Amino acid sequence: MKLLILISTYNGSKYIREQLASILSQDFDGEIVVLIRDDGSHDETVQIIEEMNDSRVEVVCGKNLGAKGSFLALLAEARRRSPDFVALADQDDVWLPGKLQRAVDMLRSVTGPALYCSALNLVDDKLQPIGTYIFTDTPDFEAAFLTNCATGCTCVFNREFLDLLDVLPDQDEILVHDWWLYIVAAAFGRVIYDDVSMILYRQHAANQVGMRLGFTSIFYRVRRLLRRPSRPSRLTQAREFARIYGACLSPLQSRYLSELIRCDDNFMARIKFAFIRRPKRRNFINDMAALVAFLLGR
Numbered sequence: 001m002k003l004l005i006l007i008s009t010y011n012g013s014k015y016i017r018e019q020l021a022s023i024l025s026q027d028f029d030g031e032i033v034v035l036i037r038d039d040g041s042h043d044e045t046v047q048i049i050e051e052m053n054d055s056r057v058e059v060v061c062g063k064n065l066g067a068k069g070s071f072l073a074l075l076a077e078a079r080r081r082s083p084d085f086v087a088l089a090d091q092d093d094v095w096l097p098g099k100l101q102r103a104v105d106m107l108r109s110v111t112g113p114a115l116y117c118s119a120l121n122l123v124d125d126k127l128q129p130i131g132t133y134i135f136t137d138t139p140d141f142e143a144a145f146l147t148n149c150a151t152g153c154t155c156v157f158n159r160e161f162l163d164l165l166d167v168l169p170d171q172d173e174i175l176v177h178d179w180w181l182y183i184v185a186a187a188f189g190r191v192i193y194d195d196v197s198m199i200l201y202r203q204h205a206a207n208q209v210g211m212r213l214g215f216t217s218i219f220y221r222v223r224r225l226l227r228r229p230s231r232p233s234r235l236t237q238a239r240e241f242a243r244i245y246g247a248c249l250s251p252l253q254s255r256y257l258s259e260l261i262r263c264d265d266n267f268m269a270r271i272k273f274a275f276i277r278r279p280k281r282r283n284f285i286n287d288m289a290a291l292v293a294f295l296l297g298r
Contacts, residue, residue: 003084006037007089009038010039010045010067013041015202024056025097035078088152088155093200094199095198113158117155119197127200130203141253149191172232235297238257274294
């Protein structure tokens with residue numbers, strides 16, 4: 001059994017050694033290969049990786065694509081290698097012992113395409129606890145277009161799921177790569193969400209994507225979405241999904257997606273959809289942040 005771990009690095013010299021050490025020390029009943037794509041770092045990231053001199057680690061250097069584009073390139077390479085399982089990792093976290101084995105055991109317990117993701121132990125830059133983030137709703141197809149439950153560094157998936165990624169999206173049309181994986185899994189496979197976190201997820205100024213807890217998270221998320229361009233958005237992401245997978249959807253899935261896409265560039269249609277058609281979620285904080293983003297066309 002072979003498990004391929006994908007990491008995109010960019011100026012990650014501060015934490016990459018600790019992250020890799022936590023990965024390479026995992027007790028796992030198969031072969032681990034770590035494939036790192038450096039996204040144009042101009043610090044000592046690549047040098048540190050090479051100095052670790054571990055035969056299980058491969059590093060390739062590429063031009064700067066941003067985290068989203070870099071991970072899409074890694075996923076394309078993963079398809080060429082066709083491992084039994086694939087895991088995604090960030091450059092600055094710490095994996096707890098047993099993280100990989102727990103994920104793979106849960107994936108083995110189901111049949112067909114499956115994506116595992118989990119809760120997060122939030123820590124500061126010195127690994128001091130901040131809190132725990134748990135997605136408390138049930139992952140499903142309709143909700144997947146509005147709120148993401150799959151944080152990339154927790155994602156592990158099987159070969160059957162990897163086979164679904166035969167056409168990768170245009171990075172300019174999707175929000176983030178992990179959200180895309182969640183949508184695909186919700187449509188055609190199974191999403192396994194683990195309430196137990198096996199990762200220390202660092203929160204610091206250099207994070208590509210951070211996490212907040214409590215009601216302050218609504219303000220933080222709305223402020224962040226207002227600062228970024230209006231494209232890509234939830235709706236451009238939905239259009240891209242329809243372009244690639246539309247012909248494979250069930251009639252009910254196709255109807256929902258068509259109704260959602262018709263909301264693009266139409267504020268009144270978004271209001272109607274938001275209060276009549278959208279899935280009713282249990283998690284008020286996640287729901288409110290997603291609702292505001294959707295109404296603003298983000």
